Amino acid sequence: MKLPPVLAALLSLNLMSAAYAEDPHANHHDAPAADGRAVLELAPGERAMILEEMRMFLGGVQKMTNALGRQDMPAVAEAARGMGQKMVHEVPPALRAKLPQEFRQLGFSVHREFDQIALDAESMKDVSYSLNQLSAALQKCVACHASYQIQVPLHSAAH
Numbered sequence: 125m126k127l128p129p130v131l132a133a134l135l136s137l138n139l140m141s142a143a144y145a146e147d148p149h150a151n152h153h154d155a156p157a158a159d160g161r162a163v164l165e166l167a168p169g170e171r172a173m174i175l176e177e178m179r180m181f182l183g184g185v186q187k188m189t190n191a192l193g194r195q196d197m198p199a200v201a202e203a204a205r206g207m208g209q210k211m212v213h214e215v216p217p218a219l220r221a222k223l224p225q226e227f228r229q230l231g232f233s234v235h236r237e238f239d240q241i242a243l244d245a246e247s248m249k250d251v252s253y254s255l256n257q258l259s260a261a262l263q264k265c266v267a268c269h270a271s272y273q274i275q276v277p278l279h280s281a282a283h
């Protein structure tokens with residue numbers, strides 16, 4: 125029997141939703157997700173220090189995309205430089221010792237990259253080029269976030 129077009133369309137929709145249900149990511153919002161990322165065990169103050177730096181990154185990305193949208197290359201360079209080496213604070217030795225080397229290297233490489241982005245924004249004044257560089261730098265944010273989480277042990281002294 126030849127199906128009327130509406131019914132055929134409904135059937136294929138149904139097949140699509142069946143395929144969707146088999147997708148392991150399709151309904152992950154109903155169940156608590158397992159967090160397989162490596163744990164950095166930090167004191168509350170150490171966690172606060174890192175998260176503050178992270179929020180500065182996000183603020184810098186916001187400023188930079190705003191400047192790119194306006195094609196204001198000096199402002200692009202300024203926003204990028206704000207996320208460069210000059211953003212790096214003295215890391216207390218106790219905190220430094222708790223951060224794996226790969227974590228620190230990834231962090232430094234992001235700062236170095238933003239310094240390069242600032243230089244190139246000034247010399248090339250090319251919005252697309254800067255956007256591509258920003259996208260590449262954001263890949264590192266994504267990669268680090270996929271690998272690490274911070275936990276504060278319950279017995280940790282509050283400071």
Ligand code: HEC
Nearest residue numbers: 175178179181182227230231234264265268269272273274
């Ligand atoms: C070397 C690793 C690393 C890099 C690189 C990195 N982050 Fe993070 N970021 C972290 C970790 C670890 C956390 C805490 C995640 C958790 O505990 O779930 C975090 C948290 C954050 C948060 C949440 C802050 C809060 O107050 O809760 C923001 C926003 C953020 N990062 C933005 C960025 C942006 C934007 C970049 C890139 C420009 C970036 N991060 C690069 C490791 C990194």
